[in-house]
Amino acid sequence: MTLRLLLLIALTPFLGLSQKPLQPLIMKLVSDPQLAQTKWSICAVDLATGDTLAAFQPQTPRVGASITKLISSSAALYVLGPKHTATTEIILEGKMLANGVFDGNLRILGHGDVSLGSKYFCNQGEELDFIDRWVAAVKAKGITSITGDIIADGSTFGAYDCPVGWLKEDMGNYYGTGAYGLNFYDNILKLKFNTTTAGTPLKYTGCYPADIRYNLKIEANAAGISYDNTHVYGTPFNFERTIKGRLPANRTGFEVKASMPDPERLLADLVYAAMQAKGIRVDGGAMSARFNKSLQTPVYESEVIFTEQGRTLEEIVYWTNHQSLNMFAEGNLLQLGAQRYGTGTYENSLRVLDEVLQQWQIGPCRVVDGSGLSRENRMSAGQFVQLLSVQTKETYYSSFYNSLPVAGLSGTLKKVCSGQAAQGKMHAKSGSMRGIRAYSGYVETTEGHQIAFAIIANGFSISSDAMISKMEPFFNGMATFQAQPK
Numbered sequence: 001m002t003l004r005l006l007l008l009i010a011l012t013p014f015l016g017l018s019q020k021p022l023q024p025l026i027m028k029l030v031s032d033p034q035l036a037q038t039k040w041s042i043c044a045v046d047l048a049t050g051d052t053l054a055a056f057q058p059q060t061p062r063v064g065a066s067i068t069k070l071i072s073s074s075a076a077l078y079v080l081g082p083k084h085t086a087t088t089e090i091i092l093e094g095k096m097l098a099n100g101v102f103d104g105n106l107r108i109l110g111h112g113d114v115s116l117g118s119k120y121f122c123n124q125g126e127e128l129d130f131i132d133r134w135v136a137a138v139k140a141k142g143i144t145s146i147t148g149d150i151i152a153d154g155s156t157f158g159a160y161d162c163p164v165g166w167l168k169e170d171m172g173n174y175y176g177t178g179a180y181g182l183n184f185y186d187n188i189l190k191l192k193f194n195t196t197t198a199g200t201p202l203k204y205t206g207c208y209p210a211d212i213r214y215n216l217k218i219e220a221n222a223a224g225i226s227y228d229n230t231h232v233y234g235t236p237f238n239f240e241r242t243i244k245g246r247l248p249a250n251r252t253g254f255e256v257k258a259s260m261p262d263p264e265r266l267l268a269d270l271v272y273a274a275m276q277a278k279g280i281r282v283d284g285g286a287m288s289a290r291f292n293k294s295l296q297t298p299v300y301e302s303e304v305i306f307t308e309q310g311r312t313l314e315e316i317v318y319w320t321n322h323q324s325l326n327m328f329a330e331g332n333l334l335q336l337g338a339q340r341y342g343t344g345t346y347e348n349s350l351r352v353l354d355e356v357l358q359q360w361q362i363g364p365c366r367v368v369d370g371s372g373l374s375r376e377n378r379m380s381a382g383q384f385v386q387l388l389s390v391q392t393k394e395t396y397y398s399s400f401y402n403s404l405p406v407a408g409l410s411g412t413l414k415k416v417c418s419g420q421a422a423q424g425k426m427h428a429k430s431g432s433m434r435g436i437r438a439y440s441g442y443v444e445t446t447e448g449h450q451i452a453f454a455i456i457a458n459g460f461s462i463s464s465d466a467m468i469s470k471m472e473p474f475f476n477g478m479a480t481f482q483a484q485p486k
Helices: 002-014 023-030 065-080 129-140 263-277 313-322 326-341 346-359 381-391 397-402 464-479
Strands: 039-046 052-056 087-096 101-110 150-153 188-194 203-208 215-223 229-233 240-248 254-259 286-288 302-309 426-433 436-444 450-458
Touching: 023 039, 023 052, 023 464, 039 381, 065 313, 065 326, 065 346, 065 381, 065 397, 065 426, 065 436, 087 129, 101 263, 129 263, 129 302, 150 263, 215 229, 229 254, 240 254, 263 286, 313 326, 313 397, 326 346, 381 397, 381 436, 381 450, 426 464, 436 464, 450 464
Parallel strands: 101 150, 150 286, 215 240
Antiparallel strands: 039 052, 039 450, 087 101, 087 302, 188 203, 188 254, 229 240, 426 436, 436 450
């Protein structure tokens, strides 16, 4: 099946239109005068018969934006298994003295869990309750004083930057946060603003979780609008940030979500403050091991006193694809390197990913991140179809399939084909950036066949909503497709 599928896709340009019954829908789309400058890669294959139903430049690599999450999530499920969990360990390093004094450090050792304190797994207002559990574990040891430091340590992942191709205009925003050895609260800060009359500067009133190092320069004004039209600019581990754009006038406590400059450092601060508030004195400070090698190796005898268990990969992949969460996707990718080499760097993780794609006979492509936020990614529609075909044979397929949004019903596809033929029948991942729109997934036809498809458009100038409307006839055509007798 796999070899036949590859051959059919490769021979697609030489097959007659009669052999590709959905081709007229594609030709109408690619010949649309409004899309004259658009670069395409399109492929749809009936997985029951192996027949190519539609294709246009199926082997031409394009930028797929968030459909890249199909690659990282399927690879993570393949390598790690759907029940894999990442942990965060609370470790005492040193020895107990008299009168509740612990002579040493408290280390928070992260193993890349992206679900810690995430809003997708916690009730509102309870996201940081894990800190109370950690403090309780320390108190349970009879400790009233720590002579050393609180050390937040995510160094086993070694991810010190965002992937190649990420833009500065993305990195400072909530969707542009990286994934690291220690992640929490979705690595997001909620910035609060008061605004007055249109044209006046915003008044920044603070953030949650409180980060005393966050230094925000205001280059944004109030305006006569009703929505957030701002961008936060900044790079990882740099606390100097700038907000530009506009917010609605005459508002109090207007919330803008932004990325944490350094989740590891902030977590150390929060745990330090919680210790003091609960009556545990800490003589040292709140430290990050990220750029201090001397803090990355314990110098005393150590004891794990608490292990925070993360959510299963199956659960994380569901939210990764359903809500297109970039940080989750990057974390899924970095788990590959951590599993194979013990260090979750991009270099290690992409090496594992390349091996997996080779096993799946995907062919040469360029994938540099897990989320698709990088414009350096290049993969063809035919390669995505091959990826999707392989997944149907894997034991974890139900976990992968169930993570995909459903047209007209859920996730990022809730408004796509709403009330149309493809509603409820198309399970797919969407991808969207400026000038880029892509979809890839499965369509269940009226007669019970399953179609694997990918459609990638690059370089168009119409609105994203207008492009979706132009693609919808193709989605509906797949849903109502009926195979012709041979």
